[in-house]
Amino acid sequence: TLVAGNVYLDATVSGEEVDLGLIGRRPVATQKRLTTINLDYQLPMLKALSFNANMESTSDRIANAANTLFIPARSVFSIGTRYKAKIGRSSALLRFTVNNIFNTFGYSVGGSGFFIPNGSRRYTLALSGDF
Numbered sequence: 342t343l344v345a346g347n348v349y350l351d352a353t354v355s356g357e358e359v360d361l362g363l364i365g366r367r368p369v370a371t372q373k374r375l376t377t378i379n380l381d382y383q384l385p386m387l388k389a390l391s392f393n394a395n396m397e398s399t400s401d402r403i404a405n406a407a408n409t410l411f412i413p414a415r416s417v418f419s420i421g422t423r424y425k426a427k428i429g430r431s432s433a434l435l436r437f438t439v440n441n442i443f444n445t446f447g448y449s450v451g452g453s454g455f456f457i458p459n460g461s462r463r464y465t466l467a468l469s470g471d472f
Contacts, residue, residue, distance in 0.1 A: 344379045346378075352371045354367065372400050372402040373401075375397075380395075389426060394419070394420045395420075401414050402449075403450075404454070412447065417445050420442055423436040432470060433468060436469075443462075
């Protein structure tokens with residue numbers, strides 16, 4: 342299964358403050374492009390096992406009201422696998438994920454201009470079940 346999406350947004354600000362040069366034409370924390378691609382593959386011979394991959398890519402983002410500071414574009418990749426099983430009469434799901442596999446560093450910016458570092462490479466192993 343492949344799910345992909347792309348958003349292109351050319352957000353602008355207008356008004357007296359822009360006309361006077363007090364603020365820039367682009368709103369803080371906006372990006373022109375956001376692309377997400379998710380792939381999930383289930384093995385035909387073993388339906389309980391599946392693999393997945395994710396890519397999220399963003400263009401430069403505006404980091405201040407004057408539009409003089411930008412957060413650079415970046416792409417983050419993640420991979421994982423999951424296995425569905427029975428434990429007794431209950432269903433269980435074992436999931437292993439590696440987020441940000443290339444350890445890409447970057448920031449996000451909030452609407453009021455605060456910076457948030459993105460997560461570094463991390464590993465997750467989770468077991469969930471219906472009891």
